[in-house]
Amino acid sequence: MAFRYVLLLLALLSFPLRSECCTSVIISGKVTADGRPLMWKNRDTDHLDNSLRHFRGERYSFTGLVNSDSEGGEVWIGINTAGFAVMNTASYCLKNDDVPSSMMDREGILMYRALEICASLDDFENFLDTLSRPMGVEANFGCIDAHGGAAWYETGNFSYTKIDVNECHDGFYVVTNFSVSGDKDRWKGIERHITAQGIFNRMRDNGFLSRIRPCDIIDSLSRSYRQDMLGIDLVRDADEFLSGTSGLAADLDFIPRRSTSASVVIHGVGIGEEPSRAVIWAALGYPATSVTVPVPVSGSCHIPEELSSYPVSGEDTFCGVSSYLKWKYVFFPDISSMSRYVCLKHVLRSDGSLMDCAREAEKRIRDIFLPLYSSYLSGRISKEEYMDEYDIVSSSFFGIYTDSFENYLHTD
Numbered sequence: 001m002a003f004r005y006v007l008l009l010l011a012l013l014s015f016p017l018r019s020e021c022c023t024s025v026i027i028s029g030k031v032t033a034d035g036r037p038l039m040w041k042n043r044d045t046d047h048l049d050n051s052l053r054h055f056r057g058e059r060y061s062f063t064g065l066v067n068s069d070s071e072g073g074e075v076w077i078g079i080n081t082a083g084f085a086v087m088n089t090a091s092y093c094l095k096n097d098d099v100p101s102s103m104m105d106r107e108g109i110l111m112y113r114a115l116e117i118c119a120s121l122d123d124f125e126n127f128l129d130t131l132s133r134p135m136g137v138e139a140n141f142g143c144i145d146a147h148g149g150a151a152w153y154e155t156g157n158f159s160y161t162k163i164d165v166n167e168c169h170d171g172f173y174v175v176t177n178f179s180v181s182g183d184k185d186r187w188k189g190i191e192r193h194i195t196a197q198g199i200f201n202r203m204r205d206n207g208f209l210s211r212i213r214p215c216d217i218i219d220s221l222s223r224s225y226r227q228d229m230l231g232i233d234l235v236r237d238a239d240e241f242l243s244g245t246s247g248l249a250a251d252l253d254f255i256p257r258r259s260t261s262a263s264v265v266i267h268g269v270g271i272g273e274e275p276s277r278a279v280i281w282a283a284l285g286y287p288a289t290s291v292t293v294p295v296p297v298s299g300s301c302h303i304p305e306e307l308s309s310y311p312v313s314g315e316d317t318f319c320g321v322s323s324y325l326k327w328k329y330v331f332f333p334d335i336s337s338m339s340r341y342v343c344l345k346h347v348l349r350s351d352g353s354l355m356d357c358a359r360e361a362e363k364r365i366r367d368i369f370l371p372l373y374s375s376y377l378s379g380r381i382s383k384e385e386y387m388d389e390y391d392i393v394s395s396s397f398f399g400i401y402t403d404s405f406e407n408y409l410h411t412d
Contacts, residue, residue, distance in 0.1 A: 020045050020090035023192045023255050024175045025200065026142050028150045031171030033211050035270040037144040040217045041077045041087045044259040050284050050319055051309045054301035057116030061299045063280055064115065065264055068319065069311040074108030075115060077264050081299050082119035083146025083275035085266045086111045088139045089175050093182030094156035099134045106136035121149035133158050140175045144268045146275055154179035172200055191253035195228045196221060214265035214281035215292050215362055222263035222287035223355055224255050225344060238348040247345030256287050258331050258339065263287045276383050282307065285322025286330065288347045288354050291361040291401050293318065294369050302387055306398040318401060325408055329354065352407060361404035368393050
């Protein structure tokens, strides 16, 4: 079928993309209405096929984002049954040693181990303190826990610098691909940082930050075509942009990029709350062609099978469908210089855009999930009833996704 052909063709035409270049934020529970912290990661990577997977660790079980072909041992954002969550962004300004490249890039391994054994920020700091040197990392690690903790750790091979988000004036801290404790001449991702900071500043000024929802973060940032260095916002000015251009734009320093593989928000728990109240909201694949799906935190696996693929995501998975739509409607193969452009004609069109389809599907999913979730939070149903009912209702999520994108999936 055409769907399978396009997926295969574009997989063959694809090539190694940029290095890990993510955009992230931690929002302290001190500024959210429910007192629960939020952490968001827009992942950019060479590994575009991503899944959610559940692991039974040494001390704690956990759920995290992985490369679909991973056999285990690495996680790129995740949360465990103690309510401890961790994510990372690559940093390119911390390494000032001669540790060879063969000993580097252990960030995913470090986070997997931390999710196995850490219940708090204190545990994570002890873990870093006692880890053998060199640690094999050059990264910013963001963490939240069930004790009110929220912090970033700018971490190199031999030391780290902590930034306590609870002490930040605005109650949130945006991170891209530099560390403030590192060499300023080697900072990367400044442009995306400026844009993300501007979006969150506006939310703060409008009083929206305190009531922000996980889907709002993904919709406002991972589907933003705003670039503050250039002073443009193509979502805001979509009608003018599409009427005066071909719909193509340079894929340069937007938060969502050709290399974006997933956007994930972890909604943590407040001090003393049951960790099973935490939820992972994950949009696998390219955010404009994907939908955000809630997954509960539990000692057993409750991930819908369409979110958890191995070793590749096919046409019956969230990441597979998102990839098909991305490569058919938004990006071009690497022919001449075409890989430098993003086609926003179908992303931003005023009638039935790809983002309209995504938002419609997400609303339908929330309308199913949130009443169930509220029943659990209020104590009207037990944790076991919540998980059992989630398994039933979540079986409809993939069908909602494909139904909402029907006009794009069934065209030649």
